[in-house]
Amino acid sequence: MPFSKTKLSFAFAALLLAGTAQLSFADDAKPFAGQTISVLLPSPQDATMAADFEKITGIKVDLQTANWDDVSIKVSTALLAGTAPADVTEFDWSWTGQFSAAGWYIPLNDAIDKDTLEDIKGSALFNINGDVLAIPYTNDFRVMMVNTKHFADAGITVMPKTLDELVAAAKAIKAKGIVKYPIGLPLSASEGASTSWYLLTKAFGGDLFDKDMNPLFTDKESAGYKAMSFELMLYKEGLVDPAATGLKDSDINDTMFAKGLTSIMISGEPGRLGQFSDPEKSSVVGQVAAIPVATMSGTTRSFGLLEGLGIPKASTNQGPAKEFIKWMTSKEFQVHNYNNGVLPTRTSALAELEKSGKLISGEALVAQAPTVEALFPAGAPTWYPQFSLAVNTSINSVAKGEITVDDAMTKIADAVIEAKKQ
Amino acid sequence: MKKSMQLNFLTWVGIGLLLAWSLIPIYWTFASSLTPSTDFSVRPINFYPVHPTIDHYMRLLGISDGHLGGVDVAGQFRHGLLNSIITSSLATVICVVMSLLGAYAFTRLEFPGRNVIFYAVVATMAIPGYAVIIPLFRLMVAVGQMDSYLGVTMIYVSAFLPLCLWLLKGVFDTLPISLEEAARMDGASHMKILTAIIIPIATPGIAAAAILTFIGAWGLYAVPLIFSPKITKPLTVLIPEFAGKNFVDYGLIMASGTIAIAIPCLLVIFLNRYLIAGLLAGSTK
Amino acid sequence: MSSQTTAFAPRKGGVRKNSDAALAFFLVLPILITMIGLVFYPLLSTAWDSLHRVDPLRQGTPFVGFANYTRMFTDQEVQQSWWNTFKYVVLAVTAETILGVAAAALINQIKFGRQWVLAAVVLPWALPAVVSSIIWQWIYAPGAGLLNGVLVFLGFNFENHLWFNNSTSALLLVTVVHVWRMLPLTVVIVLAAMQSIPVELYEAARMDGATRFDMFYKITLPLTRGAIAVAMTNATVSAFNLFDEAIVLTLNSVETRPILLQIYLEAFKKFHFSYGMALSLTVTLISLAISLGYVLRVYRNTRMG
Secondary structure: HHHHHHHHHHHHOOOOOOOHHHHHOOOOOOOOOOEEEEEEEOOOOOOHHHHHHHHHOEEEEEEEEHHHHHHHHHHHHHOOOOOOOOOEEEEEHHHHHHHHHHHEOOOOOOOOOOHHHOOOOOHEEEEOOOEEEEEEEEEEOOOEEEEEHHHOOOOOOOOOOOOHHHHHHHHHHHHHHOOOOEEEOOOOOHHHHHHHHHHHHHOOOOOOOOOOOOOOOOOOOOHHHHHHHHHHHHHHHEEHHHHHHOOOOOHHHHHHOOOOOOOEEEEEHHHHHHHOOOOOOHHHOOOOOEEEEEEEEEEEOEEEEEEEEEOEEOOHHHHHHHHHHHHHHHHHHHHHHHHHHOOOOOOOHHHHHHHHHOOOOHHHHHHHHHHEHHHHHOOOOOHHHHHHHHHHHHHHHHHOOOOHHHHHHHHHHHHHHHHHHH | HHHHHHHHHHHHHHHHHHHHHHHHHHHHHHHHHHHOHHHHHOOOOOOOOOOOOEEEEHOOOOOOOOOOOEEOOOHHHHHHHHHHHHHHHHHHHHHHHHHHHHHHHHHHOOOOHHHHHHHHHHHHHHHHHOOOOOOOHEEEOOOOHHHHHHHHHHEEEEEEHHHHHHHHHHHHHHHHHHHHHHHHHHOOOOHHEEEEEEHHHHHHHHHHHHHHHHHHHHHHOHHHHOOOOOOOOOHHHHHHHHHHHOOOOOOOOOOOOOOOOHHHHHHHHHHHHHHHHHHHHOOOO | OOOOOOOOOOOOOOHHHHHHHHHHHHHHHHHHHHHHHHHHHHHHHHHHOOOOOOOOOOOOEEEEHHHHHHHHOOOOHHHHHHHHHHHHHHHHHHHHHHHHHHHHHHHHHHHOOOOHHHHHHHHHHHHHHHHHHHHHHHHHHOOOHHHHHHHHHHHOOOOOOHHOOHHHHHHHHHHHHHHHHHHHHHHHHHHHHHHHHHHHHHHHHHHOOOOOHHEEEEHHHHOOOHHHHHHHHHHHHHHHHOHHHHHHHHHOOOOOOHHHHHHHHHHHOOHHHHHHHOOOOHHHHHHHHHHHHHHHHHHHHHHHH
């Protein structure tokens, strides 16, 4: 009975939380008790989050949720109008450059200690010139996700380490008729298509930009060029569902991978492992595993796409807002929040989950974690949205046969040059 | 005679096509909402729910486990439904009353700038929401009306006033003027004429304007997304949340879509007589 | 909208007229306050911003004149979205006008069940654009979709046909959803005009031996011309504002991206705020100009005819 199981684990986590909370906050005099802060996050969030936080700090939380795209609209509208979208808001890694240039968020350097910064390595993504603008709460480094049953049925015993092995495995699965389209890869004009291409560029042993942020992908021999040709090949060979030109990454995860209709997610999100193990949402329980990203050379690479929590300058409740961020990024809450499919950003929280055997596919995640790079070591540039839009609309057009890979690369590079000019 | 039979037949074929075009998508939404999730992968597809289930509705209304990744679906849904009803009804009442007063002035009274004001108001229908959203946002924050029923309602009103006013002016223009002139001779005031003579005859037109406003306000998305973040969040904003980042549930989306349609549907069906009569007010020759 | 009716004839004596004007002002005041506060003031503010460089990522907001307006002539992405939008407008307005007039004429013919037919026809318009777009996305879906399901049922090989991989069919299908939602408005406006044509006109024509089609072309169409112009105005304005259908069905695809989605991306994603505002004011002006075109044409024809 999944119903009672969830309930039980919630109750258990709450107990745990109450216990640890007493330890860490026992000496606090609840300086902000009675105040209210607003928090804007993508839905869904932990059901008892607001109540739990209030119990500990006396601070009331007005939690506002919306789907991710709508959260982004709400944040930008309020910021453009010169107001605070909320006291604590979602802060995506891709916003760093823009929000830093606009000076919209306060540095959180005084809210986090050195140990925390060490523990949350991903916070470097939000660090511009020494200002930490947000603290990551959800870890989304990429791994590959496979359906082990499909692999076993096709007689494949060794998980692919190289892209050639990956393609061979996909062809074997298709040839055996186990699934029609073994590879899940979004090719729609949406963010997921961009990030998949970034990952494949890494897998081909290259990077997107040099250290002066000049595009590295226009050359035919470049990793980026090869990555897009590779995507087109997978699509043309029928290894990727023809409908992928209209599918977002979430659609492929939910309606294909979780239903056992596809065998390999190229750009897999480890946070979804919990969902894939929940019989209510998935028909592949017990068949899903994460594997380190397969690459051309066989040495795995990955990058992190983290989401953080930040405080807008216009917020009038910055004190209690900092308390909330500290609490939500604490080890205790991160361990608890893993039940909701949020992968911890703290190395210590990951280690604890792994030790207690709760971390699904723990071995692969632990192997992948040290290889995680920053996509933009100096933080996302101000022109990231132009770049990403050019990438995913071009991939989409290439897949639909409107333009060639060559055109696509030129278009993306032109978009970058144009955007940098402004 | 035979020719007219043929023509009649053709007419009904045309009507049949028209009904199919209008209703099949709505039928399909309803049918999908009764189809168990597992049946969505059946090929060839079935044109009706072979194993009908009310499971999606049960989950939506919280009769079975309504927790979707920690969100209380049923509670949010009830709240959203209530908000949709409150804001749409309030907007309708305010919009119709304002338009009634305005339409009377624009059709029965002479005043400087009459045409300019009327056309300026009607022309605002062409303004895309994005053109005004940022200044409007600043304004709502400055006057403390973010996420308040009053603030959201007034934005709805400003969006539908042009259409409402335009319709009512049209209705007032076509009303026979002789009764009013007689009342004027007897010394009745303008307000008396409006409430005692015009409103009773114009009831169908007013009902039509009201229904158009209500349905229009009910269907708004971008405005409440920005201005109704939580307390006043309506159904239209809530529904796409079910397509959250972590879980796409088409059954649930179709079921909530069906409920979102249901209220405007019922309204059109039950108030159909007024709606039609009102829109056909011109035919009262 | 009848243009023949006028207000009460001017009254004798200035006092009455002044008090009328005072009353009129009082009656129009709520509308004025609402529209000035919530529409005209924000619009002016936007117009002012569009003459400056308002970009939160850059320091200062210098006056730039019409630079934001001239910039769109060299911006290829923006030009493609304008082009897409013009296609949407032509397709949608043509379809809504022809189908809307035809549907209104059909409904005008029947005596039995007219109210129920009209109620059913009005329904699509009662749905939020996002909801109807999601419904149609579900209909167009390659696997479980109704459209391919019906085609397969009829014996065509459309089992997994992808409608959105071809830019022409994608653009058409986005238009279909928009037409589905907006057609009722045209039907209702035109039907109202058809209903107000005096029956005597048709009877006289019948005496002269006119066929039903003659009557449609010689009586119905000319007399509903004004209403058709109003309906076309509505159709034009809403086609210029097409947004939800495109973003739900084809996300950010450049081949189907309408100008309003481009505005959203410019202003709210790239934060080229004043550029986005210049584009949105241009949309307003162009859709008003085109609408004015219909209205003037109709009035001129009516006067000459």
